Amino acid sequence: MNKLKCLEKSKCNFxxxxxxxxxxxxxxxxxLLLLFVSVASAGRDVDSGSNDTGRNPxxxxxxxQTNSTHHKKAFPVLSFNFDHVRKxxxxxxxxxxxxxxxxxxxxxxxxxxxxxxxxxxxxxxxxVGGIIKAFDEDxxxxxxxxxxxxxxxxxxxxxxxxxxxxxxxxxxxxxxILVFAVVGTLWNAFFIGLTMYGVCQIEAVKLGRVxxxxxxxxxxxxSAVDPVAVLAVFEEIHINELLxxxxxxxxxxxxxxTVVLYHLFTEFSHKGTVTVADAFLGVVSFFVVSLGGILIxxxxxxxxxxTSRFTSHSRVIEPLFVFLYxxxxxxxxxxxxxxxxxxxxxxxxxxxxxxxxxxxxxxxTTIKYFLKMWSSVSxxxxxxxxxxxxxxxxxxxxxxxVVVTVVVCFVSRVLGVVSLTYIINKFRIVKLTKKDQFIxxxxxxxxxxxxxxxxxxxxxxxxQLFLTAIITVIFYTVFVQGMTIRPLVELLxxxxxxxxxxxxxxxxxxxxxxxxxxxxxxxxxxYGHHHxxxxxxxxxxxxxxxxxxTGERSTEPQLISFYNKMEMKQAMMLVESGSAAKLxxxxxxxxMQNIQPKExxxxxxxxxxxxxxxxxxxxxxRGNLQKTRQRLRSYSRHDLMVDPFEEDVxxxxxxxxRVEMERRVSSNSAANKQSQPWISKQQLGKDNNIP
Amino acid sequence: xxxxxxxxLREEEIEEIKKETGFSHSQITRLxxxxxxxxxxxxxxxxxxxxxxxxxxxxxxxxxxIINAFFPEGEDQVNxxxxxxxxxxxxxxxxxxxxxNSSASEPLNSRTNKLLFAFRLYDLDRDDKISRDELLQVxxxxxxxxxxxxxxxxxxxxxxxxxxTNGDNSISFNEFIKVPPVDGxxxx
Numbered sequence: 001m002n003k004l005k006c007l008e009k010s011k012c013n014f015x016x017x018x019x020x021x022x023x024x025x026x027x028x029x030x031x032l033l034l035l036f037v038s039v040a041s042a043g044r045d046v047d048s049g050s051n052d053t054g055r056n057p058x059x060x061x062x063x064x065q066t067n068s069t070h071h072k073k074a075f076p077v078l079s080f081n082f083d084h085v086r087k088x089x090x091x092x093x094x095x096x097x098x099x100x101x102x103x104x105x106x107x108x109x110x111x112x113x114x115x116x117x118x119x120x121x122x123x124x125x126x127x128v129g130g131i132i133k134a135f136d137e138d139x140x141x142x143x144x145x146x147x148x149x150x151x152x153x154x155x156x157x158x159x160x161x162x163x164x165x166x167x168x169x170x171x172x173x174x175x176x177i178l179v180f181a182v183v184g185t186l187w188n189a190f191f192i193g194l195t196m197y198g199v200c201q202i203e204a205v206k207l208g209r210v211x212x213x214x215x216x217x218x219x220x221x222x223s224a225v226d227p228v229a230v231l232a233v234f235e236e237i238h239i240n241e242l243l244x245x246x247x248x249x250x251x252x253x254x255x256x257x258t259v260v261l262y263h264l265f266t267e268f269s270h271k272g273t274v275t276v277a278d279a280f281l282g283v284v285s286f287f288v289v290s291l292g293g294i295l296i297x298x299x300x301x302x303x304x305x306x307t308s309r310f311t312s313h314s315r316v317i318e319p320l321f322v323f324l325y326x327x328x329x330x331x332x333x334x335x336x337x338x339x340x341x342x343x344x345x346x347x348x349x350x351x352x353x354x355x356x357x358x359x360x361x362x363x364x365t366t367i368k369y370f371l372k373m374w375s376s377v378s379x380x381x382x383x384x385x386x387x388x389x390x391x392x393x394x395x396x397x398x399x400x401x402v403v404v405t406v407v408v409c410f411v412s413r414v415l416g417v418v419s420l421t422y423i424i425n426k427f428r429i430v431k432l433t434k435k436d437q438f439i440x441x442x443x444x445x446x447x448x449x450x451x452x453x454x455x456x457x458x459x460x461x462x463x464q465l466f467l468t469a470i471i472t473v474i475f476y477t478v479f480v481q482g483m484t485i486r487p488l489v490e491l492l493x494x495x496x497x498x499x500x501x502x503x504x505x506x507x508x509x510x511x512x513x514x515x516x517x518x519x520x521x522x523x524x525x526x527y528g529h530h531h532x533x534x535x536x537x538x539x540x541x542x543x544x545x546x547x548x549x550t551g552e553r554s555t556e557p558q559l560i561s562f563y564n565k566m567e568m569k570q571a572m573m574l575v576e577s578g579s580a581a582k583l584x585x586x587x588x589x590x591x592m593q594n595i596q597p598k599e600x601x602x603x604x605x606x607x608x609x610x611x612x613x614x615x616x617x618x619x620x621x622r623g624n625l626q627k628t629r630q631r632l633r634s635y636s637r638h639d640l641m642v643d644p645f646e647e648d649v650x651x652x653x654x655x656x657x658r659v660e661m662e663r664r665v666s667s668n669s670a671a672n673k674q675s676q677p678w679i680s681k682q683q684l685g686k687d688n689n690i691p
Numbered sequence: 692x693x694x695x696x697x698x699x700l701r702e703e704e705i706e707e708i709k710k711e712t713g714f715s716h717s718q719i720t721r722l723x724x725x726x727x728x729x730x731x732x733x734x735x736x737x738x739x740x741x742x743x744x745x746x747x748x749x750x751x752x753x754x755x756x757i758i759n760a761f762f763p764e765g766e767d768q769v770n771x772x773x774x775x776x777x778x779x780x781x782x783x784x785x786x787x788x789x790x791x792n793s794s795a796s797e798p799l800n801s802r803t804n805k806l807l808f809a810f811r812l813y814d815l816d817r818d819d820k821i822s823r824d825e826l827l828q829v830x831x832x833x834x835x836x837x838x839x840x841x842x843x844x845x846x847x848x849x850x851x852x853x854x855x856t857n858g859d860n861s862i863s864f865n866e867f868i869k870v871p872p873v874d875g876x877x878x879x
Contacts, residue, residue, distance in 0.1 A: 504846065504849055504850050504853060505850050505853050505854050508829075508830070508833075508850060511833055512753070512809070512812075512813075512829065512833070513809065515751055515752055515753040515833065516753055516757060516809065516812065517781075518747070518751060519747075519748055519751045519753055519754060519757040520757065520778070520781055522745050522747040522748050522751070523725075523729075523742065523745065523748065523757075523778075524722065524725060524778065525725045525728075531747070534747075538750075557833075557834045557835055557837075557838070559830070559833060559834055559846070560834065560838055560842065560846075563842075563846050563849070566849075657845065660845060660848060
């Protein structure tokens with residue numbers, strides 16, 4: 001037995017090594033192609049004309065050429081025109097590299113368990129950047145330029161986060177999250193800025209040129225917790241829901257603060273002097289930025305929900321509405337310099353319950369998978385580009401400045417979290433323990449947003465130094481804190497996420513407790529959390545749902561839709577595991593009458609067989625009998641073909657209902673009945689029919 | 692318990708209530724003023740009609756059951772002590788209480804007692820089991836009138852199926868406790 005295990009292990013290892021080699025070699029090919037591309041682009045200026053003959057020939061030139069080349073060159077069967085596809089080719093190559101790396105990491109289990117994926121991706125980025133730099137000093141390796149990052153790479157991640165935001169824990173902890181996001185970030189920014197200014201004033205550091213506003217600007221950039229990094233690291237450690245939503249919610253909501261502070265300090269450093277009125281305007285602009293962003297997002301969300309009400313005839317394009325409305329919300333907010341992130345999240349949150357009630361199940365799956373796919377690709381690309389861009393910068397290194405920055409960041413985060421928790425705990429019911437505080441403080445990771453914002457800084461002498469410091473902080477938090485947070489979580493025995501399967505029991509219990517607590521609150525005259533939530537729910541049910549949800553589902557209570565969802569899930573699981581055939585197909589006319597009063601007539605008359613059986617039968621007939629002419633269904637590219645999977649699913653549900661009906665009928669007749677006033681006539685009638 | 696005397700809350704009474712329920716002084720006085728504002732008849736006790744006068748409680752699906760929970764068996768009036776005793780179930784568990792010695796009787800707001808309170812709201816006939824019919828009643832109250840009996844029946848069946856471990860087709864208190872607790876248990 002041991003020998004077998006040994007052999008298997010070595011074979012396993014060998015296969016593993018082979019796979020890794022494959023992935024690496026593919027990766028190398030990609031890199032080589034990329035190099036070739038960058039070299040070609042660098043050399044493009046030199047030999048510009050040779051490849052462009054096909055595109056814009058000056059008439060006499062070509063005439064001249066054809067005349068002169070008439071006898072020299074034959075018709076080119078194979079020609080090389082790379083510039084034509086250069087940009088999309090590069091982009092595809094980068095994405096391919098990112099995805100191959102992602103694949104490769106999971107093949108080596110030991111490494112990926114210790115080191116979080118984000119770190120590995122940064123290292124890969126460093127390597128690739130180094131290789132490109134080595135081949136060609138001037139190649140434009142600045143990938144993380146701000147327009148590209150903010151407009152294309154960031155939105156998918158935020159939309160994915162916002163659309164699937166767990167609403168219950170978020171709203172329950174909203175106060176805490178807001179305090180951390182707003183007050184915490186402000187504290188961080190000012191503390192870091194002022195400390196760095198103080199450090200710069202010290203003679204020995206030789207940085208006396210740095211003025212207060214630049215330091216404050218630097219502080220505001222570096223203080224914000226980054227949602228991308230938090231997501232990347234926290235997802236792998238499966239921490240309990242409360243901590244996850246605290247850190248993650250904070251990273252999302254502090255965008256407004258960051259935007260305001262950034263613009264504020266940039267404006268001030270242009271103007272030179274700061275008055276009280278300016279400070280006051282700054283506070284006002286904070287409210288405008290955050291509330292305005294949320295408002296824009298909510299408007300787009302409602303429009304999106306309303307649109308989805310009418311999509312029942314073109315199911316194929318439903319997911320696109322969700323994506324486009326959300327993206328437009330983000331862009332519109334960016335137009336007015338409002339907080340794009342908050343707008344995106346508001347749009348996703350507002351749209352989701354109504355859209356999900358309206359769209360088909362396939363569209364729901366599509367949305368889910370596309371969002372996950374895009375956000376995954378974006379995240380991978382961001383980390384790789386972070387590595388690449390690091391190599392691209394010249395790095396003026398000033399030990400004191402950088403080291404002090406890192407230390408001060410950490411210190412200010414800890415101080416901020418501890419003191420804020422002390423205040424918050426006076427208002428919270430479920431207090432935050434010391435362990436929680438530690439994780440919240442330790443989980444304050446900085447990431448690519450800080451880097452991109454730093455890149456937008458005006459080009460003065462301090463910019464490179466600031467960028468270096470920012471990169472160092474990012475590397476420190478992602479590498480050191482990211483790698484050590486998992487063993488620390490284990491060490492401190494922090495509660496992990498409980499794997500709950502969403503039972504109907506929980507849902508009933510939750511709603512029950514909601515009603516109970518609302519009632520008690522009303523008795524006490526205390527207008528707390530439950531009271532307002534209840535009012536919002538009533539308003540939602542009475543007015544909003546009617547407008548935004550099609551047909552019958554607008555009046556469906558939450559419990560019923562939850563139940564239906566669960567039944568659907570279970571039916572699908574049964575179909576997938578192939579045990580659908582095991583359910584007995586007892587059909588008595590009485591039970592069928594009782595449960596299917598709305599079903600069309602033909603279901604009762606014809607014994608239903610599955611689609612695959614039908615196809616088998618047809619194949620048999622076709623093979624053995626004369627060629628029967630099959631009526632072709634009119635084919636259109638835009639129609640979704642009837643899916644045998646979905647038919648099976650609905651059939652399984654039917655069968656299950658029938659079986660349960662049978663069981664209940666038999667158990668009712670067996671158990672002794674007390675007089676129960678609410679037995680419906682149908683049930684009484686049924687009982688009489690049992691022989 | 693003359694009608695005039697009981698409208699003023701005496702210090703000794705406050706102390707007793709504090710010991711029994713664990714509320715603080717200010718909380719007790721606040722709840723007392725709420726009690727008197729609800730007590731329209733000014734006789735020191737609340738009747739069912741006083742509760743039903745609260746508008747939000749009328750539209751709460753569980754309103755009637757909650758009101759019933761305040762009144763002990765067979766009685767129609769509840770005085771301030773009884774009022775506080777029921778409300779004490781909803782006080783959050785303080786840290787310093789966790790260290791109390793176990794010889795003292797379990798405080799009113801312990802987790803078990805809270806769950807027992809919720810359980811009793813389901814279980815009307817007090818047989819310590821939530822039968823399928825009791826569950827159906829609660830579901831019907833929460834869901835409204837538009838859903839057919841069969842659909843509710845299948846939900847109830849599924850719920851019992853999930854929670855029932857000893858196969859008696861009803862949910863006992865022990866099985867009820869095992870449903871994972873939700874954060875919303877506490878108030879205040």
